Amino acid sequence: MNNSAPIGVFDSGIGGLTVVREIMRQIPNERIVYFGDTARVPYGTKSKETVTRYSRQIVRFLKKQDVKAIVAACNTVSAYALDEIEKEADIPVIGVVKPGARVAADTTKNRKIGVIGTEATIGSRIYTRYIKEINPDAEVLGKACPLFVSLVEEGLLNDPVTDEIAMRYLSSLIDSGIDTLILGCTHYPLIRSTVGKVMGEGVTLVNPAYETARELRKLLEQEKMLNGQSHELGTNQYRFFVSDGAERFIKFANSIIKYGILSAKTINIEEF
């Protein structure tokens, strides 16, 4: 495998761009091929079987782009389909759940950790499982926040409606006395300030996107797969593919990532 080969990153839509942003910051030499399944978003209300089938199609597409490693930048995919993806990929695969769980387990002082995410991620109890492997005494409280994804996709990032919905979703977590809260959906870092305001200063927010990029860096170092060459920005270093609505995607992506996304290509993912 060529070290200058790109990293494949995918998500149900635009949320995974928060992971891309962290990879760009932490390992700026790496090339990235991103796929956002904008035609079939959201994943968080879909069944395990459907999410797995979609993820395997995406892995087959990314493999065709000769990626050297794959990041499943979606909590629902990481919760439901990581084993299947690893089987399909036969190159290193990283999800977002394990890195987030590890940091939360290290961060908490009172051993009370909250997790917010989609219905699928929370229902799978996967964060609970990983956290308890590290710290069996930890208490993990999950809360599904299904409207957050729609509110982010509508751009209501600093808005009284988002505040009101956040207060409803988070009130039980505030009452429970957690000191650490995992943002268990890659859309949520975009409303981090709202969540932080509602939870108050005593609660540390964990962003798995940041931790995932760190873990990716470590993995590439260990496997001697880091890209030593530096690239000029804009020279095909970052490529973006979606299953629908490329223009809408570009607009949104440019508001998250500051490198200027020149183009995104629409593909028919059902063919893979």
Place this chain on the structure above:
Amino acid sequence: MNNSAPIGVFDSGIGGLTVVREIMRQIPNERIVYFGDTARVPYGTKSKETVTRYSRQIVRFLKKQDVKAIVAACNTVSAYALDEIEKEADIPVIGVVKPGARVAADTTKNRKIGVIGTEATIGSRIYTRYIKEINPDAEVLGKACPLFVSLVEEGLLNDPVTDEIAMRYLSSLIDSGIDTLILGCTHYPLIRSTVGKVMGEGVTLVNPAYETARELRKLLEQEKMLNGQSHELGTNQYRFFVSDGAERFIKFANSIIKYGILSAKTINIEEF
């Protein structure tokens, strides 16, 4: 074609059930096969090409169920793909846009008509086109309300958040002095009372679901395709298929339709 063959009805998800409910009320002898594309919902933010491809797959599935007519119970599909569906189907096809446009054109007194719907439906300006064919002097004001579908799917039917979002979306329509408002998305009849409260008593709400069922009845009469036999409820008269999450669908469907939906079957629509 056998007159006792079922009517095929489809939507991106659960919204089309408001049309099913009207068909059950107005033509109770008819059998129905419903398909909700719950794996790929929502359609309202997708491109014309994607919505057309999905719709053709669904028509092929419904044809395999030997339906005698098809109702595209989704405004986005009716706006983007009706011609293509008619080509694929070669049996009578009805959308929801034309019936809604006709009634609105007949209802308005001041010739100012509002339409609310998905971004796709509003962007296509299809209601404007149909209304102006009937009444060239009419002024048609469209407003996309993208969050309404998510709010309905989350069950916030009578909720201060939905009120707040409705006030934002509808304020420009109130100011414009319309006397008639088309609920141009099959989810919206479920928040009819919120929309009515915000718009005030001077504005008549048009529900295309009701008008579509009337038009279907008329069509079946004209073509001598009405089902003369009455069925006992529950004896396979109504069959429901989805592309994902059958249990979630059944729960929601039973809150909309009072006949008791015994079961729904998940199929892989990508195979059609």
